[in-house]
Amino acid sequence: MLSTRRKLLCCKKEPKTPLGFCDGPSRATGYLSCFYCGTEDRYCQPYDPENEFHEAVCMGKLKVVLRLLMKKNFHVNDEDEGKRTALHFACFYGHIDLVHLLLFEDCKINALDNQKSTPLMKAIQSWEIEIVSVLLHHGADPNIKDCNGEAAIHHAVYVDRPDIASSLLEFGGNIEDTTKDGLTPLLLALRERKHRMAAYLITNGANLHVCDQYQRTTLMYAVKWDCENIVEILLKKGVDHHLKDTFGWTALYYAVMGKRKTKMVIIQHDLLLSRQQNTFTRNEPEDVVSSGYHFESKSLTSVCARMEDTANLKTQKAAQSSSIGNGPEENEIIEVWAEKCPHPELRDYCHLASRPMPETQQSQTGKFC
Template sequence: MKKIFGFESWKGKSPFESLTSQQKTNTGLTPEACNSITSWNRCHIRDKDLRKIHRAASVGDAQEMEEILLKSLRHLNDRDKMNRTALHLACANGHPKVVALLADSKCRLNLCDNENKTALIKAVQCQEEGCATILLEHGADPNIMDIYGNTALHYAVAGQNMDMAAKLLSYKANIEARNKDELTPLLLAITENKQQMVEFLVKKNANVHAVDKMKRTALILAVNDPSSDIVRLLLQQGVDVFAKDNNGWTAKEHALKRGFNL
């Protein structure tokens, strides 16, 4: 993860926009994930590749879905070429009525697609809170990780969806889950300079002493933006200002390098 969250100026643009394509992949959050606020990453659908149940799910045809399920449940968990189920497609495209029909028919809630994303991860990533709520109420697991190590909570943080984050936590989502770059949801919120999400997670007792795989503390990550109130918030939480990253640098040294006194 070289210079993934490098200490360059991100003023006037999102942190994600300052990264190269390779860096975006290496963060553990793909472009579609980090841009989930502005890009909902709806599932790409090729009609000829889909069974009847997948087509009904993708367009949200609840009546057609009900007829399919009444005839037979044999295809309830069938996959398309990307290993997506009808539940994945309904969630990603925001069709809660279809999601409810599938869940009530006892479909398998935690099946994963080619990126190891569950239907719940897709619902959260695509900001479909209604679909995500139905899944959680039916017992979907909020702690399954995709191929990047991200959980549904990581995607809620990336989308700065505090309502969704709160709901996930109420269903026992792991607030300290680490993705492949050892980023907890709190560290991810800090790297993306999402102040409200950071404040929310701190109030929910997220570990402010966590470090990423380069041993960068929350404070080291936060001094990337010296104007942010995140630095002040972390200092108020009693974080260690002398902790060093893999390069032997403290948050103070990173701050001085950027021309301000921590």
């Protein structure tokens, strides 16, 4: 009886979505506190000094630091057992005056501790934007990676600080740098539900079409956290909601099975696209489809001159038997109004269209489109 009860209590529910990606409620509201983050608090580890010199740096005692350096008791680049230098501690505890002093004393600006973290990373972890700026102006490398394969911009994502990310990108930070798991800053921001950072990266040229190791797209991650505004932005910028991950799931399928509100955003976007693509099939005079004309494929990339008067249709004759067919008769070519074209970006232009060939010629040369 007891063993049966234990089994019932210990059994886990089968995930509704692959690996539980969209299971449970979506916490759409973003928080800065790591308590609400989906991952373990990576910055809660103690960063305590192990000697008198580093302790004075941590406490911001400038005079004590100067005295210890002048007496030659300690060197500016002395490391403790964790390979941490005084600059690591000064950046982590936000003492910008000590940062200036240590840089003046020619300390190692890109020193690595035992986790391969740089002083720049420690300043980012503590949200010290002013210190970040000072380090970058003195030549700190923003693209060094720690033991987790994460660069400074990834740490800026974890703390959700677009202002820090802006400084890093200004000084050569890579907006497409990947972690060991292959996550770009944008994918990482969406995975960690850092929507403010995600929005910044989207508007500053980040690649929207990247995928994680399971081929999950940026749109799928936005659906996971039910972030409607980001889903709408990604759809408008051309992220395909029909793409499938390695489990065969699409973003819409995740939204439906996860009971996300974003499913309506995707559906409405799909309906809008369908209306735009079907605009040219309206029953109007001289309708292209009803009259049997086909768009010439090359006209989609080389558009004609813009038409000013949309009330009239112009016709022209062209002998293109070599490219269209070998019949004795010339093939009729007309200009078609762009409002009938399914491509919205070309609606201010007219395109070439050709009258279809007889079936006997189509069987020989193939359909002209």
